[in-house]
Amino acid sequence: MGDHACGSCSGKDCSGPSEEEKILQANLARIKNKIVVLSGKGGVGKSTVAVNLAQALAMAGKKTGLLDVDVHGPSVPRLLSLSGERPRVDADRMEPINAGPNLWVMSLGFLLPSNREAVIWRGPVKMGMIKQFLRDVRWGDLDFLVVDCPPGTGDEPLSVLQLLGPEAKALIVTTPQGVAVDDVRRSVTFCADVGNPVLGIVENMSGHICSKCGEVDDVFGSGGGEALARETGVPFLGRIPLDAEVVRAGDEGFAFLRVHQEGPTAQAMNRIIKPILAMAEASGETGKE
Template structure:
């Protein structure tokens, strides 16, 4: 430069600044999305294999059948089963103006899951905590949920990254539904889930005791395969509402495999009636 001229430096938008702007936009989108959701319910279990996803799916379907605008978000990153339970496996979410369009189950229920994004259902997702947090944030901020009466979030078992991310990102959820089976080995882990919710100041809507007794379809005798009443005793012990018992029925297994939720396709069964009672208590608690 010639003498007397000053060198002018124009500050550009570097990598860090671009990242901050992207994160700011995601935060704004997240807040705008959440503002359109009246009630947010997180479904947890301390242990796998207790039927948590079946409870979450039937809860969401029951709300939708009752005329409530409902979203079902499956954040079980490593074992997403909601698409199979609802019979929407292989259906890809749409896109519109940069937003992800959740898959409709019916007129009142929208669904989002990592399982809907996998071309090969046998593909293993090998992600660490930050990657899982990122995709959960995207599911809450970039998915066009629209106005909802309820968002039901199906979390993986335990008290790890996924439920922690969900509770943090939602900011204020109406509460958690904790699913257990009656035997002691499951109840021990449920106590941890109750403690987890209390430490995070997440209200506890109650405990559901799943697989509580089996009624023989031939003779009618009730057999307590996993004992009975353990979930109710734990709820009393830890001062948590008890939402009810869901009996074990063969049709529940076939309903989950065939994508025909019990509360919609087998309303005559005791388990479907039990689900309806549980849903009624949850609605009464949050409304």
């Protein structure tokens, strides 16, 4: 039989990890906390939550990476006014795009020739892209890596969680209405099935704040996300109201929390981020590069 693990290696020893796997694991070992933003439902503001979470962590002095793995609709470049940016490639490694102090971003959107380009890929190609972004991007030492996934429980979130490993935590976003909660419930089950803990559920667009009188109108109802958290036994991180300023920030290409520190929406976001920041204190500070 010889010393080889199988009969199809043409004399090569396949008993240990490949060189590419070693590079991937070395890259991931430099990242203290990994947060994957998920939702079983589209249109719940998941990318907006991911962008503002990453921005808030960076503003708190934490070295933060933001990885957009939405293959068919990468929106992070637009949300941060980075459309048209191209990463520098050197010796088969890529430099993430700097989006301000302590914040680095990577997205397939940076690699497409135009924002009109349709990406028609099957699962294995998506898996390869995500692995390349985790292995070949020079993330360096990070306190946090925030990964923005497309909606659902398909190839992209599955690939991300499998590659990041069981220490990666999911942040699940929903809106209050029942049709969204029904779909998002599957995200909680998905995380349990793949063996990753749920950091918590965020109820987005939870009540509309009138810009004139300040009254709150529950356009989509209220409490669906909190009820789902109780039902599934995972933490409820809080509610974010539907705010026209959040919409304007996204359209104009900046994170809401970068310019809004006061008001009910900023306060709601900061309450959600506070326990996440505590993760960095628990895991210790990153080393110097």
